[in-house]
Amino acid sequence: MTNNLEKKWENHSNENQKRKPKLVSPTPVDREINLDENSVLLSITDTRGVIEYCNEDFVESSGYEEYELVGSGHNIVRHPDMPRVIFKLMWERIQNKENIIAFVKNMAKTGRYYWVMTDFVVKENDKGEVTNYKALRKPAPKNAVQEIIPLYKRLREIEDLNGIEASEKFLKGFLDSKNTNYDVYIEKLITDNIGVTAPGTEEGKKKGSFFKRFFGIE
DSSP: OHHHHHHHHHHHHHHHHHSOOSSOOOOOOSOBOOOOTTOOEEEEEOTTSBEEEEOHHHHHHHOSOHHHHTTSBGGGGBOTTSOHHHHHHHHHHHHTTOOOOEEEEEEOTTSOEEEEEEEEEEEEOTTSOEEEEEEEEEEOOHHHHHHHHHHHHHHHHHHHHHOHHHHHHHHHHHHHHTTOOHHHHHHHHHHHHHTOOOOOOHHHHHHSOHHHHHHSOO
16 A cells, blocks of 8 residues: 555646646745735645645745736645655645644745645545645744654655665654654644644544634534
């Protein structure tokens, strides 16, 4: 199963690489966009990661026009500082119809960046086949971002030199050294910085929506 998911992720990644946005990719600018703390950035993609819908908050934060986003691969807002292993982890989870929370650094059309915490809802038809992925994002807590930046920097450096497999092993070792797993680490990082604890079993957390449990958003 794992090998099949890895192959699907590689195919997905390669397809998105081929599906380059017609727009010129911006040059990263080291200036942060401060998102409204009440904003919820929503996008819906097909199973290949192509944007089918995005709400006003998503459009505004990205700096693109709606017509530029719809029909483009979601990597149109990907920041080069993001380690690929985090996207691989997200892709494998949602392919398996499981939820995952992640901190993501996005890049706007201007080249400026913004940090979000991302939650997913997998949409299925009556046959149980995945039809769409809905991604919900809220501004990431500043203190949590400061903690995640050094980890992401190290993962990216490892990937650049030794590839994604090496960074995946480092991430596992990092979590093992803290006697935790990815889900517990990320959720604790968030709860410690927003002062809220959400109910639910570990299985419920993995299958359910984080934003629904914490913010009543779905």
